[in-house]
Amino acid sequence: KKIASHINHDCTTVSSEIRNHLTVVDDMWPTNRKHNRCVHYVDCKKRHVCNFCQSIKNNLCKYCDQVTCSKSCPDYKEKVCDRLSKAPYVCNGCDSTRRCPLQKKFYDAKEAQLDYERTLSDSRSGVMITDDELTELDNLISPLIKNGQSIYHITINNSDQINWSSKTLYTYINKGLLQAKPIDMP
Known part of the structure; x- marks a missing residue:
């Protein structure tokens, strides 16, 4: 709302712009710190879901550092940050971004402007037919x-x-x- 009032536009316009030009960052973690993003993570007791887990005795899958383990579980449901389901729909400005293991979405104004300029150029560049x-x-x-x-x-x-x-x-x-x-x- 602050941005919308500052640039003298409706907040739905700003919100729409942000949602239309999101950049999804799937993994900001170093490769040695994979994290299971399942909503069932805390209570999960599954074992041996992937081949890697099968080679480790008595280890819970939720501690497996193989991404394929959680993705191959039939009960896997990725946890999504509540912040992404309401305005501003992005992780920009969030204090937890560096330590948060969840998928992130960012708005990059420079990239959005370049995308706009490409679209504008394409729409005026002539014939759109094969x-x-x-x-x-x-x-x-x-x-x-x-x-x-x-x-x-x-x-x-x-x-x-x-x-x-x-x-x-x-x-x-x-x-x-x-x-x-x-x-x-x-």
Whole structure:
């Protein structure tokens, strides 16, 4: 809420931005400190779930340092931090981040900005159609245009085969991507 009021935006907008640009960090622990994240960890009495545990006598699986052990248990359910299920939905600013063994989610503003710029660039970079789709579309609409049918009429009558708007089809024709040319249109 503080961030939202500071930047003069609604808090749902900020919340949505954060949730849409999370970075998941699965394991920050050193490799020699694997931790079992199961919700049943405290009360679990299972033994010999994985091959590694079977080689150790009388050892509980919850103490096994093999990640596959907990993942192969049929009763395994990963514990999720309560902080991630409500705003701010991230571990940014949490005092327990370094010692917490659970999966973490972070919001990186720089990465979110780069993602936004890539999306903006991609949306303005031209045609979003494969060569095969373009050929199929061309084979369908170019003969109809040359026979005097309008783009609007073609899209209405062939809506089951054409997944693009009339405006997009006009753009493709004006860019010279189809056999039909602007002069062929009625």
